[in-house]
Amino acid sequence: MNEKRGLKNCLKVFKGAAMETKWRFWVACFSIVVFLGALGAQGQKEEKKGMTRHIEDLRVAMHAKEYIKAVEIATSAIGLPEADKGYFQYMGALAQFYRGEMGEAEKMLHPLLAAKDHPWQRKGRFLLARIHLNRKDYKAAEKIYAHETRALHAPERKKEIADIYIQFAEALSRKPLPQELDALPPDYGKAYLLYKKAMELKPPSSLGEEISFRLGNIRMQEARWAEATRDFEAYLKEYDPQWQGWPENPVVSRAKMTGKHREEARSLLGDCLLKSSREKDARHVFEDLLSFLARQSGHPKKEEFRRDALWKTTRSYRLPNPSRSDLSPAVAGLKRYLGEFPESLYSVTAAYEIDRKSTRLNSSHVSQS
Numbered sequence: 001m002n003e004k005r006g007l008k009n010c011l012k013v014f015k016g017a018a019m020e021t022k023w024r025f026w027v028a029c030f031s032i033v034v035f036l037g038a039l040g041a042q043g044q045k046e047e048k049k050g051m052t053r054h055i056e057d058l059r060v061a062m063h064a065k066e067y068i069k070a071v072e073i074a075t076s077a078i079g080l081p082e083a084d085k086g087y088f089q090y091m092g093a094l095a096q097f098y099r100g101e102m103g104e105a106e107k108m109l110h111p112l113l114a115a116k117d118h119p120w121q122r123k124g125r126f127l128l129a130r131i132h133l134n135r136k137d138y139k140a141a142e143k144i145y146a147h148e149t150r151a152l153h154a155p156e157r158k159k160e161i162a163d164i165y166i167q168f169a170e171a172l173s174r175k176p177l178p179q180e181l182d183a184l185p186p187d188y189g190k191a192y193l194l195y196k197k198a199m200e201l202k203p204p205s206s207l208g209e210e211i212s213f214r215l216g217n218i219r220m221q222e223a224r225w226a227e228a229t230r231d232f233e234a235y236l237k238e239y240d241p242q243w244q245g246w247p248e249n250p251v252v253s254r255a256k257m258t259g260k261h262r263e264e265a266r267s268l269l270g271d272c273l274l275k276s277s278r279e280k281d282a283r284h285v286f287e288d289l290l291s292f293l294a295r296q297s298g299h300p301k302k303e304e305f306r307r308d309a310l311w312k313t314t315r316s317y318r319l320p321n322p323s324r325s326d327l328s329p330a331v332a333g334l335k336r337y338l339g340e341f342p343e344s345l346y347s348v349t350a351a352y353e354i355d356r357k358s359t360r361l362n363s364s365h366v367s368q369s
Helices: 002-063 067-078 085-099 102-114 121-134 138-151 155-173 188-200 205-221 225-239 262-275 279-294 302-315 324-340 347-368
Strands: none
Touching: 002 067, 002 085, 067 085, 085 102, 085 121, 102 121, 121 138, 121 155, 138 155, 155 188, 155 205, 188 205, 205 225, 205 262, 225 262, 262 279, 262 302, 279 302, 302 324, 302 347, 324 347
């Protein structure tokens, strides 16, 4: 009986020891798993921290216009396994673009554009279009823009589409530098149509104002004075609350937005009218501009606009050969111009014309008496 009881006690002790060993085994396993998990998390944290540093360094370099450094950062980051390669390929290509290295920029874009549905692909295609524009390969750029504008249908993307039209219009209306012997001449007609397409999308007010002003400028470049006049008038009606129109056709509803090109638009409108032989209307515009400027304070180009408006007012009298009725106000305008701007570009011409026209004016008075 005692032997049986002893055997049972031994089995109990052995079983307890086995259970304790098993428990310790699972505790050890759990500890190892926790340790490895923590180690992995720490590694991921370090990798993420390193990638964040690459992105931040790249942003700083781009902001500082240190494009060579930006290319180096992007290139080194592309090789890292945890990197968003498309992002760094795009940023590296953009840095090369700003360096003027169009071939290198295009080379960096190739892997991104060849990838399947990468979120940075669309930006990459636009950058490639800008590369084509820079090379004056307008057909290649137009092909990309046409494809992208067809893909953009949502109303919230209207500004994006307008921006595409504007970029292309800017490139088409750019005058080549004298040393750019292989450059194509500007295509103002096509640029104008692209600006009109951008306006049809009803872009944000500030962008719409800029486009409206450029429409008049494009027509001026083409020497299409009547159409430029119409476009500048449209600009003033929309973006100059103080524009009153013409004495015989005043503006009924004043503009609600104040545009940043008001003074320049008025001045250019006067130029177009002079070119169209509408001297009386041009004089009205320049005199109205002078009154407008007199009410302005702190305008950085106020004196420049005043000087030009005074001079162009004298041109509205058909100098150097004014009619008899215009002779007296023409001389008075020249004297005012010379008195206010004695050292300006046209001061010598003004003094010469005053001398000649005063002689003619005196002769006219003598003959009348």
